[in-house]
Amino acid sequence: MSFFIKNKGKQSQNKKKQAGKKRPAEAPKKGAPHRKKFHGLNEEIESDSEEEDHVTKSHDQGYSSSESDNETAQEKKLRLAKQYLRHIEAEERDNNIDDEVNRDAVSHRLKQDLLEQAGKLQKKLAENIVPPSQEDLILFRGHQLSVTCVVISPDSQFVYSGSKDCSIIKWSLKEKRKVHVIHGGRKGTEKKHVGHTGHVLAMALSSDGKYLASGDANKLIHIWDAGPMTLLHTFKGHRDAISGLTFRKETHQLYSCSHDRSVKIWNVDERAYVETLFGHQDKITAIDSLSRERAITSGGRDSSIRIWKIIEESQLVFNAHSMCSVDCVALINEANFISGADDNSLSLWGAMKKKPLFTLKNAHGCQATDESKVEGQEENWITSVAALHNSDVVASAGSKDGSVRLWKCSADYKKLEPICAIPIVGFVNSLQFSSDGRYLIAGVGQEHRLGRWWSNKKAKNSIHVIPLATAVK
Structure with missing residues (x-):
């Protein structure tokens, strides 16, 4: 039984009639929303060519x-x-x-x-990475509450961060200071306040650095001019909190995902809604994309990852190794990706296989706490993952183990080897590599970005810039 899902029936017959025209x-x-509900898991179809x-x-x-x-x-x-x-x-x-x-x-x-x-190019960078010292880390502080999302500009000059305090801050890496602050507003002031009035949960930056997109718990997506940080447009349409945003590489096509279990596509240049995609059975927790006209999402408690093939109007469904919540996902290249789950596991995947190519259990160790001493140990679920595109380097963060870990992927993506662990106190809610591999950016808070299950008062709500310039050339 194939795990490729595709619309059938009259639509496929019509496509045959129109071939060559x-x-x-x-x-x-x-105008009126066009919704595409991607069909169930038990349909059998032929796979589309990946070449x-x-x-x-x-x-x-x-x-x-x-x-x-x-x-x-x-x-x-x-x-x-x-x-x-x-x-x-x-x-x-x-x-x-x-x-x-x-x-x-x-x-x-x-x-x-x-x-x-x-997806066949893998730059060998892991063996040259030197673990950075605490003195090498650059720390930005300015948010009052937990930092939930971070992005870095394509030229590695600026970092943008969003927070539970509803604010967005633009930072200069060269000058090591704030460049612009968009303060959060109070709930109920959406019509007159320029900015967010709900927790900022997701951000994305177009690959040319022109547009910054930010999504919040109030179901709104703001589009900003990333230079002067002026508000250009607000997209509405999701029925629940925005949990993830990503721009398709080299375009201004924006993908968004939400707790309403849908993925939406937007044309930022035209300020237009395009379509809605359905398929996940639970809140979508993360989204990512590269050059192809497709997006990848993690489905939380439905224990699945889905690749949405926009042009073909189909999806690929990948099932986690156990009944866990898949909380984060990141593309390594067009054919491989990494995911993190709440059972403290990291998984490597190939686009043509339904199950993980490799799963590393207990990736971030266990931490004994006062509440868990009776039962033994408590797992550190994976809160965020990131990949240096088309290379053998990936990063992950656990909820309580107080570190960001760098990993080396094998050439066949069937093994993860530890490179180093970088101590960072707090919940690492977001990770992103710069496109040139010089930096790894971590958004840190006292709480998890989606809830308040625990609070680490020793943590600082901050952005950690981890330099890798001495290693990655």
């Missing part, structure tokens, strides 16, 4: 234009391939003194990009 490019959908031309797709913004009107799929691929080739040639020409294009360099770039998009 030209059709206009899809415009962003507006698609994702290099050209990653440079298509996904929006309608006069150039793409009435194009066939083949014509569109050819146009995007030529556009991408011109882009690479221009970059190589700029890098050369004699203004000539180095064809070997262009060929190497294309090969590397193809391997990267296919």
